[in-house]
Amino acid sequence: VTEKVSSLKITVYGQVQGIGFRPFIYRTAIKLGLKGYVKNTKNGVVIVCQGNRKKELLETLKFSPPPLSIITKITTKQLMLKPFNEFQIEKSEAHSLPREVIQIPPDLSICKDCTKDLLTKTNRRYFYPFTNCTQCGPRYSIIQDLPYDRPNTTMNIFKMCNDCQSEYENPKNRRFHAQPNACPKCGPKLILLDNTGKQVIKDNNQKIIGYVQRLLKNGKIIAIKSIGGFQIACDAKNPKAILTLRKRKNRPKKPFALMCKDIRVARKLAYISKEEAKLLKSSEAPIVLLQKKARNFISEYISPQNGYLGIMLPYTPLHKLLFVPIASYSSINKKLFNVSRETLKIPDTLIMTSANPKSQPILSNSKEVVAKLGNIVDYILDHEREIYSRCDDSIVFVPKLRGIHTPNKYPVIVRYSRGYVPRPIYLAGLDLVPTLAFGGDLKNYFALGVKDRVYLSPYIGDLISNENVSFFFEMLEKYERWFNIKPEIVVCDLHPNYISVRLAEEFQKSRQVKLIKVQHHYAHLLSVYTEYNLKDSAIGIAFDGTGYGEDGAIWGSEIMVFDDHGYERLAHLTYMPLVGGDNAVTNPEFIKNVYWDVINNRIKLTSGTVMTSSMGRLFDAVSAFLGLCKTQTFEAEAPIALENAALEGMKTFSLAVKLPEDPNSYFDCKTIIKDLLALKENGLPTTTLALWFHKRIVKETVEIIKNISAKKRIKQICVAGGVFQNRMLLTEISKELNRLKFKVYLPRIVPINDGGLALGQITFGRKTKKY
Numbered sequence: 157v158t159e160k161v162s163s164l165k166i167t168v169y170g171q172v173q174g175i176g177f178r179p180f181i182y183r184t185a186i187k188l189g190l191k192g193y194v195k196n197t198k199n200g201v202v203i204v205c206q207g208n209r210k211k212e213l214l215e216t217l218k219f220s221p222p223p224l225s226i227i228t229k230i231t232t233k234q235l236m237l238k239p240f241n242e243f244q245i246e247k248s249e250a251h252s253l254p255r256e257v258i259q260i261p262p263d264l265s266i267c268k269d270c271t272k273d274l275l276t277k278t279n280r281r282y283f284y285p286f287t288n289c290t291q292c293g294p295r296y297s298i299i300q301d302l303p304y305d306r307p308n309t310t311m312n313i314f315k316m317c318n319d320c321q322s323e324y325e326n327p328k329n330r331r332f333h334a335q336p337n338a339c340p341k342c343g344p345k346l347i348l349l350d351n352t353g354k355q356v357i358k359d360n361n362q363k364i365i366g367y368v369q370r371l372l373k374n375g376k377i378i379a380i381k382s383i384g385g386f387q388i389a390c391d392a393k394n395p396k397a398i399l400t401l402r403k404r405k406n407r408p409k410k411p412f413a414l415m416c417k418d419i420r421v422a423r424k425l426a427y428i429s430k431e432e433a434k435l436l437k438s439s440e441a442p443i444v445l446l447q448k449k450a451r452n453f454i455s456e457y458i459s460p461q462n463g464y465l466g467i468m469l470p471y472t473p474l475h476k477l478l479f480v481p482i483a484s485y486s487s488i489n490k491k492l493f494n495v496s497r498e499t500l501k502i503p504d505t506l507i508m509t510s511a512n513p514k515s516q517p518i519l520s521n522s523k524e525v526v527a528k529l530g531n532i533v534d535y536i537l538d539h540e541r542e543i544y545s546r547c548d549d550s551i552v553f554v555p556k557l558r559g560i561h562t563p564n565k566y567p568v569i570v571r572y573s574r575g576y577v578p579r580p581i582y583l584a585g586l587d588l589v590p591t592l593a594f595g596g597d598l599k600n601y602f603a604l605g606v607k608d609r610v611y612l613s614p615y616i617g618d619l620i621s622n623e624n625v626s627f628f629f630e631m632l633e634k635y636e637r638w639f640n641i642k643p644e645i646v647v648c649d650l651h652p653n654y655i656s657v658r659l660a661e662e663f664q665k666s667r668q669v670k671l672i673k674v675q676h677h678y679a680h681l682l683s684v685y686t687e688y689n690l691k692d693s694a695i696g697i698a699f700d701g702t703g704y705g706e707d708g709a710i711w712g713s714e715i716m717v718f719d720d721h722g723y724e725r726l727a728h729l730t731y732m733p734l735v736g737g738d739n740a741v742t743n744p745e746f747i748k749n750v751y752w753d754v755i756n757n758r759i760k761l762t763s764g765t766v767m768t769s770s771m772g773r774l775f776d777a778v779s780a781f782l783g784l785c786k787t788q789t790f791e792a793e794a795p796i797a798l799e800n801a802a803l804e805g806m807k808t809f810s811l812a813v814k815l816p817e818d819p820n821s822y823f824d825c826k827t828i829i830k831d832l833l834a835l836k837e838n839g840l841p842t843t844t845l846a847l848w849f850h851k852r853i854v855k856e857t858v859e860i861i862k863n864i865s866a867k868k869r870i871k872q873i874c875v876a877g878g879v880f881q882n883r884m885l886l887t888e889i890s891k892e893l894n895r896l897k898f899k900v901y902l903p904r905i906v907p908i909n910d911g912g913l914a915l916g917q918i919t920f921g922r923k924t925k926k927y
């Protein structure tokens with residue numbers, strides 16, 4: 157009879173699959189001389205181990221887990237078991253796992269090891285644009301079904317060669333069970349097409365990349381198939397190329413995102429803090445909005461009248477290779493382009509913008525690119541790995557906030573997509589009935605919640621085109637299937653004319669589920685409240701473009717006292733006539749004129765006039781009053797120009813910002829505009845006036861909060877809404893409140909704009925459990 161030995165059973169819960177978790181445990185266990193096994197079970201990853209250094213394995217899990225894992229809980233149990241001979245990875249029981257336990261990891265930016273493989277001449281993956289491993293590469297965008305295994309991905313048409321197969325089967329290899337594993341011998345290849353879809357050169361990957369580099373250098377505009385869809389690229393330092401792209405896209409001023417060769421190149425264009433550098437290099441690799449350094453003509457072409465540049469670093473092997481000069485192919489280039497090797501400098505910064513027709517989702521196959529963008533791009537760099545689910549590049553920024561309750565390491569999310577979807581958002585304190593939230597009409601996302609998890613969809617876009625609505629339902633079908641969630645409750649906005657509301661009502665009828673509607677700004681604030689698992693009442697500041705109010709007016713500057721049961725609206729900007737409806741792209745000059753007429757009592761307000769307390773509209777009007785932006789060509793152009801002027805104004809500002817003596821006159825649009833125009837009469841420069849306006853709004857907001865706090869004895873403040881993409885406003889209000897010992901909570905896991913609505917809606921939906 158074999159004697160039993162002391163054994164430790166560890167169960168790990170959370171996102172622990174598809175990211176090389178079991179190989180990590182295996183390698184650690186071998187290093188520590190442990191015996192036993194690791195396997196996936198219904199309840200998470202289970203490790204049973206024997207040996208003297210068992211505790212060290214536990215410590216590794218607690219203090220330095222695999223970088224891509226999200227561990228929500230670890231439990232341990234002491235056991236007496238028969239001794240094991242070795243440490244093994246037991247076969248996955250994936251098929252028996254309930255779907256809700258299985259998770260789909262996000263697409264991950266290329267890791268250091270794969271980058272090394274890619275650039276090492278002797279490596280068999282040298283210059284191979286589809287190199288990946290368990291720590292990096294596509295996931296979400298290629299997974300068709302679960303469990304996450306190669307036959308269920310779009311890589312299923314490629315049969316692994318012997319070398320790849322043996323890596324795949326070797327637990328000691330970092331490509332062990334790397335589902336998209338591939339090499340030049342067995343994996344997908346690049347294809348270069350012209351804008352009619354005709355193949356240009358039929359050749360190997362290196363030649364094609366070399367050719368594309370020259371095309372970019374020569375000012376051509378190229379659609380490039382990335383991880384979650386096509387991007388449109390051109391040389392960001394070639395004014396002619398940029399202006400051609402702007403003209404062809406009919407996009408006169410909207411900023412373009414940039415991809416810089418590396419962080420050194422990025423630093424020449426923008427100020428980059430430690431946190432921002434970390435984000436740029438993270439496995440999410442989002443576009444980070446960075447403060448412009450050199451205000452030269454190039455940066456003004458990329459983002460005119462804008463204090464920031466959206467920059468990302470190459471996150472796929474293909475992107476990396478675009479920036480690596482191909483010396484060995486210079487002879488080919490010489491023949492093709494008639495240039496000598498010395499002049500073969502290639503761009504170190506590219507415009508890299510989502511390839512989508514206006515108000516439509518990002519495109520993911522070259523046929524669509526030919527059909528819909530053939531008149532915009534000159535060439536199409538296509539490849540053979542199919543994109544099953546699309547996602548745009550994500551966008552974040554780091555508010556420069558010291559001591560704010562939001563830990564600095566968390567960025568503010570502007571767009572939630574690649575790198576983030578579809579990972580679950582775990583929320584302590586929630587126990588959700590399966591719930592579906594439809595979000596808002598602009599910057600739409602849906603969310604599916606069950607138990608303590610919420611899955612936020614990728615960025616869908618504005619629900620104003622059939623294509624975006626189809627994209628919504630395409631992703632909803634996938635999310636329901638993947639995560640096995642059948643919604644029992646549906647939540648949407650209050651707005652009677654929202655398309656999302658109509659869709660929710662239809663969904664309710666066809667599925668026979670319960671429908672709940674929730675006020676827009678309350679949903680904004682609830683999402684922050686939920687994220688931090690707050691208790692008791694909080695004061696909420698929701699500054700926004702538009703959202704339907706309970707009184708039929710369009711709200712947008714709401715200060716509320718609220719909790720998860722309800723809210724009390726305590727302050728907002730005085731009502732002004734709503735000009736231009738709920739459209740994102742408004743006409744600031746027109747708004748200005750109407751506001752001017754109201755100030756001068758020249759306008760007759762009838763009972764039919766829709767009124768608004770929108771902070772966004774006030775920013776639009778002020779931008780026009782200061783002559784900064786009269787007509788917008790894209791959403792928020794006017795307030796962005798206003799913030800840009802205010803940033804400039806910081807250099808010389810020395811004005812005392814006075815408030816009205818009567819606190820009842822705070823948030824009065826007429827008074828604010830009149831005071832601004834009086835200063836303008838005195839001949840103050842526009843930049844000073846722009847900054848004065850920001851400071852005035854900050855001061856009035858803080859005073860209002862102080863008054864409410866004194867009466868209600870509340871010290872916790874939630875901040876949300878699209879207007880807070882204005883970093884100056886967000887930073888100054890938060891800083892000032894923080895100085896006054898308030899606890900300020902900013903959204904950090906869902907977008908701060910309308911993209912955050914769906915989470916708040918889900919939270920509201922759970923109330924129905926009680927009734």
Ligand SMILES: [Zn+2]
Pocket residue numbers: 266267268269270271288289290291292293
């Ligand atoms: Zn890798």
Ligand SMILES: [Zn+2]
Pocket residue numbers: 316317318319320321338339340341342343
């Ligand atoms: Zn291979």
